[in-house]
Amino acid sequence: MSEDLTPVLIGVGQVTDKGRDLDDLPGPVGLIEQAVRRAFDDAGIGAARAADLDLIAVVRSFRESTPNTPASVARRLGAEKALCRLMPNGGNGPQYLVNRYAEAIAKGKNRFVLFAGAEAKDSVRRLKKAGRPIDWAEPPETEAEFLAPEPKMASGYETSHGVWLAAHVYPMFENAYRHHLGRGIGEHQMAMGRLFERFTEVAAATPGAWFPTRRTAEEIATPGPDNRFVGWPYTKFMNAMNHVDQSAAILMTSRGFAREMGVPQDRLVHLHGCADTNEPLLVSERQTYHDCPAVRMMGRKALDMAGTDIGAIDHFDLYSCFPVAVEIARDELGIPADDPRPLTVTGGLPYHGGAGNxxxxxxxxxxxxxxxxxxxxxxxxxxxxxxxxxxxAGIYSTEPSPAHDGRGWRRENPAVYQAELDALATPPVVKAAEGDAVVETYTVAFGRGGEPEGGILFGRLGNGTDPMAPRFIANTPPDPDLLRAMTEEDFIGRRGRVANADRRNTMMF
Incomplete structure (x- = not known):
């Protein structure tokens, strides 16, 4: 394979649009256009080069503002030859696109591609508050075609028990992680605060951060009027911030076409290693809740492809929607908890702002x-x-990877190692649960007034000694004293009885 087909990033652009007059809001497509034009400037080539794009892939926003965002972007840029596709929901989307099309470029299937996306939820919030209409629709009127299938992330069984909202699901991973470490509730609360204190330090130094404010561990970890619990043990300051007006774009091509377009050498960024993995689609079907085999496999495969190890990585940005996403990724990648290297280059989703997917x-x-x-x-x-x-995952550097010398850029087919993950044994799931049971993990959902509203848990039938005992989902009775106790004592391993009525399980203690 010719070196000229080595995939490289050549231009990047980011936009944070805050405080603009309501009569001048750009909307998602406008935000994307700004980021794309910045990416062309960053690459040192004019936006007229958009005519050479053969693919425009836009990451789906939470609220699509027009029937065909990728085609609308292409229309604004004059990219008439580009295949236009929408990437389905999922925060993995941008890195998945880089991985997939790096391979396509290396094989000569694509030559010049654009990835972009935006969120304008802050504009939506402000317009609704002002009683103003929201209409950012623009041509064409044809519906966007998706790049990949979009599976449902929760079953009816899960949804009926409250296992569908990220702010209530991730806390259950967090409590399982805390229990696995053997930490007390207060001790772990401060550990989460210290973890994200470092993220706020990066956000405070990042011009595009939505919240460029340094916060102490105590501020982050301690609930209060401005920092209520959402899904215990997470306070508001520990939750991803989606109500932003932000966009970003990436231009990717081959080294050969980059030279042909006149892209300066110092703009080239190489993808040394990459990997894509999946856990079982449904949360109720996971092997455990305190770790993540898919992240472990992803890290190993990306590092192996790059011919390096975790100690040789200089910079990180670990996905940070909630503390446990960082903690589990850090542990599975083999990064020591006391490692001085920052785990973000942006400030993370709660502080830089997470523009949706x-x-x-x-x-x-x-x-x-x-x-x-x-x-x-x-x-x-x-x-x-x-x-x-x-x-x-992706591993980036300005220099070509020595691991690819003599054989060109190529990656292992993700389906090969995904088969290993798919073969892992998981406990059976029972929908109508009855009998003695133990709590596997749980959370307490809080209302906007700061009061606990309900308990959500995963449990196992039996006495807790069988690792393959049937798993079930349940709620607790809406007893304020019980809900408070669940935030003050560790209920993982607590025994009780579960009963099913009206297609819902309730666990009583």
Whole structure:
């Protein structure tokens, strides 16, 4: 394979649009256009080169503002030849796109591609508050075609018990992780605060951060009027911030076409290693809740492809929707808990702002800037979609990878190692649960007034000694004293009885 087909990032662009007059809001397509034009400027080539694009892939926003966002972007740019596709929901999307089309470029199937996305939820919030209409529709009127299938991330069984909202699902992973470490509730609360304190330090130094404010561990971990619990043990300051107006874009091509277009050498960023993995689609069908085999496999495969190890990575951006996403990724990748290397280059989803499914586009753009500032250094980006469900990683550097010398850029087919993950044994799931049971993990959902409203848990039938005992989902009675106790005592391993009525399980203690 010719070196000329080595895939490279050549241009990145990011936009944070805050406080604009209501009569001048750009909307998602406008935000994307701004980021794309910045990416062309970053590459040192004019936006007229958009005519050479053969693919435009846009990451789906939470609220699609027009029937065919990719085609609308192409129309604005004059990219008439580009195949236009929409990437389905999932925070793994941007890194998945880089991985997939790096391979396509290396095989000569694509030559010049654009990835972009945006979220304008802050504009939506402001317009609704002002009683103003929201209409950002623009041509064409044809519906967008998806790049990949979009599976449902929760079953009816899960949804009926409250296992569908990220702010209530991730806390159950967190409590399982805490219990596995043997930490007390207060001790772990401060550990989460210290973890994200470091993220706020990066956000405070990042011009595009939505919340460029340094916060102490105590501020982050302690509930209060401005920092209520959402899904215990997470306070508001520990939750991803989606109500932003942000966008990002990436231009990717081959080294050969980059030279042909006149892209300066110092703009090139190489993908040394990458991997894509998945956990079982449904949260109720996971092997455990305190770790993540898919992240472990993803990290190993990406590092092996790059011919390096975790100790040689200089910069990280670990997906950070909630603390446990960072903690599990850090542990599975083999990064020591006391490692001095920052785990973000943006400030993370709660503080930089997470533009919906597109946050990792910002991560990759920021990582490109970071490795360019230190030529030869290596940066790792991880991405996560769903509920620790869909995973992707990329390892970046300004220099070509020595691991690819003599054989060109190629990666192992993700389906090969995914088969190993799919073969892992998981406990059976029972929908109508009856009898003695133990709590496997849980959370307490809080209302906006700061009061606990309900308990959600995963449990196992029996006495807790059989690792393959049937698993079930249940709620608790809406007893305020019980709900408070569940936030003050560790209920994992607590015994009780579960009963089913009206297609819902309730566990009583």
């Amino acid at each position: 597109n946050y990792v586009m910002n991560s990759i753009a920021a990582m490109a800037d970071r490795v360019r500032a230190r030529p030869g250094s290596k940066g790792m980006v991880t991405a996560n979609g769903g509920f620790l469900t869909k995973h992707a």
